[in-house]
Amino acid sequence: MDFDLARQIAVENESKILLLVLDGLGGLPHPETGRTEMETAHTPNLDRLAKESLCGFTVPVATGVAPGSGPGHLALFGYDPLRYDVGRGVLEALGIDFDLQAGDVAARGNFCTVDGQGRVTDRRAGRISTERCAELCARLRTINIDRMELFVEPVKEHRFVMVLRGEGLSEGVADTDPQREGLPPLPVRALSPQAEATATAVRIFVAEARGYLADKAPANMLLLRGFAQRPSWPSMQEVFKLKPAAVAQHPMCRGLAKLVGMMALLTGPSLEDSIATLRESWGRFDFFFVHYKGTDRAGEDGDFVAKVAAVEEVDRVIPALLELAPDVLMVTGDHSTPAVMRAHSWHPVPFLLRAPWTRADPCDGFNETDLLKGSLGTFPATEALPLALAHAGRFRKYGA
Amino acid sequence: MDFDLARQIAVENESKILLLVLDGLGGLPHPETGRTEMETAHTPNLDRLAKESLCGFTVPVATGVAPGSGPGHLALFGYDPLRYDVGRGVLEALGIDFDLQAGDVAARGNFCTVDGQGRVTDRRAGRISTERCAELCARLRTINIDRMELFVEPVKEHRFVMVLRGEGLSEGVADTDPQREGLPPLPVRALSPQAEATATAVRIFVAEARGYLADKAPANMLLLRGFAQRPSWPSMQEVFKLKPAAVAQHPMCRGLAKLVGMMALLTGPSLEDSIATLRESWGRFDFFFVHYKGTDRAGEDGDFVAKVAAVEEVDRVIPALLELAPDVLMVTGDHSTPAVMRAHSWHPVPFLLRAPWTRADPCDGFNETDLLKGSLGTFPATEALPLALAHAGRFRKYGA
Numbered sequence: 001m002d003f004d005l006a007r008q009i010a011v012e013n014e015s016k017i018l019l020l021v022l023d024g025l026g027g028l029p030h031p032e033t034g035r036t037e038m039e040t041a042h043t044p045n046l047d048r049l050a051k052e053s054l055c056g057f058t059v060p061v062a063t064g065v066a067p068g069s070g071p072g073h074l075a076l077f078g079y080d081p082l083r084y085d086v087g088r089g090v091l092e093a094l095g096i097d098f099d100l101q102a103g104d105v106a107a108r109g110n111f112c113t114v115d116g117q118g119r120v121t122d123r124r125a126g127r128i129s130t131e132r133c134a135e136l137c138a139r140l141r142t143i144n145i146d147r148m149e150l151f152v153e154p155v156k157e158h159r160f161v162m163v164l165r166g167e168g169l170s171e172g173v174a175d176t177d178p179q180r181e182g183l184p185p186l187p188v189r190a191l192s193p194q195a196e197a198t199a200t201a202v203r204i205f206v207a208e209a210r211g212y213l214a215d216k217a218p219a220n221m222l223l224l225r226g227f228a229q230r231p232s233w234p235s236m237q238e239v240f241k242l243k244p245a246a247v248a249q250h251p252m253c254r255g256l257a258k259l260v261g262m263m264a265l266l267t268g269p270s271l272e273d274s275i276a277t278l279r280e281s282w283g284r285f286d287f288f289f290v291h292y293k294g295t296d297r298a299g300e301d302g303d304f305v306a307k308v309a310a311v312e313e314v315d316r317v318i319p320a321l322l323e324l325a326p327d328v329l330m331v332t333g334d335h336s337t338p339a340v341m342r343a344h345s346w347h348p349v350p351f352l353l354r355a356p357w358t359r360a361d362p363c364d365g366f367n368e369t370d371l372l373k374g375s376l377g378t379f380p381a382t383e384a385l386p387l388a389l390a391h392a393g394r395f396r397k398y399g400a
Numbered sequence: 401m402d403f404d405l406a407r408q409i410a411v412e413n414e415s416k417i418l419l420l421v422l423d424g425l426g427g428l429p430h431p432e433t434g435r436t437e438m439e440t441a442h443t444p445n446l447d448r449l450a451k452e453s454l455c456g457f458t459v460p461v462a463t464g465v466a467p468g469s470g471p472g473h474l475a476l477f478g479y480d481p482l483r484y485d486v487g488r489g490v491l492e493a494l495g496i497d498f499d500l501q502a503g504d505v506a507a508r509g510n511f512c513t514v515d516g517q518g519r520v521t522d523r524r525a526g527r528i529s530t531e532r533c534a535e536l537c538a539r540l541r542t543i544n545i546d547r548m549e550l551f552v553e554p555v556k557e558h559r560f561v562m563v564l565r566g567e568g569l570s571e572g573v574a575d576t577d578p579q580r581e582g583l584p585p586l587p588v589r590a591l592s593p594q595a596e597a598t599a600t601a602v603r604i605f606v607a608e609a610r611g612y613l614a615d616k617a618p619a620n621m622l623l624l625r626g627f628a629q630r631p632s633w634p635s636m637q638e639v640f641k642l643k644p645a646a647v648a649q650h651p652m653c654r655g656l657a658k659l660v661g662m663m664a665l666l667t668g669p670s671l672e673d674s675i676a677t678l679r680e681s682w683g684r685f686d687f688f689f690v691h692y693k694g695t696d697r698a699g700e701d702g703d704f705v706a707k708v709a710a711v712e713e714v715d716r717v718i719p720a721l722l723e724l725a726p727d728v729l730m731v732t733g734d735h736s737t738p739a740v741m742r743a744h745s746w747h748p749v750p751f752l753l754r755a756p757w758t759r760a761d762p763c764d765g766f767n768e769t770d771l772l773k774g775s776l777g778t779f780p781a782t783e784a785l786p787l788a789l790a791h792a793g794r795f796r797k798y799g800a
Binding site: 377378 | 795
């Protein structure tokens with residue numbers, strides 16, 4: 001939806017909207033059974049919801065386009081992911097609650113293993129422990145770069161964030177991550193003349209880090225990618241008149257949520273933790289985004305059985321969500337991740353919306369076959385939030 | 401799909417995509433049987449395909465808009481037909497393999513019959529033979545126009561192409577074809593001051609041609625329309641990273657194919673010729689557009705039975721197409737041409753896509769009723785190619 005239209009018609013009220021995202025939800029049939037993950041899963045609660053809801057499928061970015069989790073979530077928040085584009089470094093920094101300031105340049109870092117010829121042999125340094133990562137970051141943080149402030153913050157396992165702060169920085173620096181093993185890290189390269197000073201600073205950081213890490217195998221080198229500066233976007237408060245909160249543990253999802261103005265609530269690693277956090281904060285916000293990563297993780301691992309189990313795990317907490325009595329409840333994914341493909345895919349994403357003022361669709365279950373009978377059909381994911389706002393009574397009539 | 405997005409995510413691989421276009425495919429019920437052409441046709445092969453495919457209907461240009469074959473095909477090639485607009489003259493010239501150069505102005509010509517008062521009595525000059533057309537063109541080609549080169553090339557029956565080559569030409573010249581009988585040809589008129597020199601050249605051509613043709617009834621005059629210069633469009637190679645080829649005999653389809661960068665393969669008049677050409681060139685390209693004109697011809701003639709037979713003729717070659725084992729196969733039309741309307745129509749066009757990584761839709765046959773159960777619903781024809789590219793593994797993930 002056009003943001004000017006949203007600003008014109010959005011109003012505040014007492015309603016609560018809950019968006020439950022099962023990351024990578026949609027799937028494809030198992031070759032032996034012909035049934036998808038959702039068709040295989042035993043989901044009495046989600047099936048009952050489907051019977052009471054508007055159903056359909058969303059297209060996160062565009063027909064045929066497999067989205068990363070960034071664009072997939074932005075669309076669900078009402079933001080056109082082709083217009084609202086943000087680099088990985090910013091998402092990682094925001095995700096660990098780093099206080100990224102305007103002008104800072106952030107990059108996603110990996111500790112990696114290189115061989116005697118400097119070629120990458122493991123892009124993840126054997127997934128070193130988060131503690132080890134923190135130790136290495138603490139040392140790298142002390143590298144001195146003229147007229148700049150440097151931050152090196154551990155994320156998880158081999159992952160860290162590097163942030164440069166100073167005057168006249170630019171995000172126009174190419175990745176040093178060659179994206180596959182057997183190649184050496186790429187040289188630090190400015191993508192425009194304005195980025196030359198930033199590239200020089202990064203070169204100094206990489207050079208000194210290389211020296212320090214040389215005898216720290218498996219983490220004997222590092223890779224940087226997604227150099228980016230924090231964009232300045234309209235917030236969900238300003239555009240949609242919502243007080244939004246995110247219940248998410250995944251760093252990138254937390255980062256995205258903050259970019260659109262959500263409060264990223266602190267929560268634990270389990271789904272029960274998420275429900276507890278949601279319950280505790282229910283009175284303080286009116287839009288809640290709850291993120292569940294298990295479905296995508298299983299899908300990317302190609303673990304059909306685990307993905308089925310993940311869907312069933314979510315099914316079991318549905319009653320707890322309904323106890324909160326949200327006025328509008330949406331259950332969907334940010335993209336599909338069929339276990340048989342072991343990757344994000346372009347397939348439209350299962351979607352349901354339960355609210356007052358609906359005529360329930362003739363869908364008997366929450367799966368790719370039953371949802372085909374839904375009245376929403378296949379629609380852009382950016383329309384999910386406007387639909388929820390309408391059902392929550394938060395949109396005024398347009399025009400006389 | 402936005403071309404910049406396509407450029408960003410398209411990759412090459414070894415897959416083959418086949419687009420089979422039954423010109424004017426969609427229809428309407430016969431008043432006596434209540435069944436459409438496709439419902440009447442016996443199409444066991446297409447029906448089986450529908451059972452294994454993603455199904456739906458395309459909208460070539462916009463809801464309610466009956467497209468010409470130009471816009472209808474451009475949409476299937478992924479080009480927004482409202483943005484990529486090209487004059488008829490260019491299509492005709494490219495269709496006969498005329499080497500149209502940048503700056504040339506081409507027009508579609510008709511020999512016609514006029515009465516003693518100069519009024520058009522037959523816009524097609526009784527469909528004179530192609531040989532007669534060639535004789536007349538050979539003479540008209542010798543007309544001398546100051547500082548310009550003139551080409552007059554026969555197409556088929558009463559149709560020809562006129563091309564002017566020279567400095568500073570403009571396509572801003574109005575049609576001389578009054579589009580109906582009983583009126584005289586329209587005077588040659590410049591649509592802008594810059595087109596004055598071009599209009600003058602055309603006036604000289606028309607004047608001398610009128611003199612020469614005066615005693616050549618039924619071809620005793622000519623009509624010109626669709627003055628146009630060759631546009632410079634991004635190619636399918638550049639945007640979608642495809643090596644595309646067209647198997648088409650129809651001049652306009654060949655012209656269109658060339659404008660988007662396809663190799664227009666030489667082929668014979670029958671569907672078997674097309675299949676043979678396709679088979680011979682299978683190794684050299686990765687995207688194939690196969691055009692079948694019979695359905696549209698029968699539809700425009702209002703010949704319901706012939707259109708049914710045309711659909712059945714295509715059905716019989718489906719096994720030969722499947723033997724080539726395309727990774728993605730699309731069967732659709734460029735627009736609908738219901739025999740009962742005797743004209744192109746705005747009705748959404750039947751579409752199927754067979755590919756790996758699909759969950760087959762519950763469609764039992766390839767016809768307007770069964771395809772309603774398809775998961776694709778009714779969607780813009782410009783999304784067909786992106787969908788095919790995704791299923792062929794030719795799109796990278798978008799965003800992190």
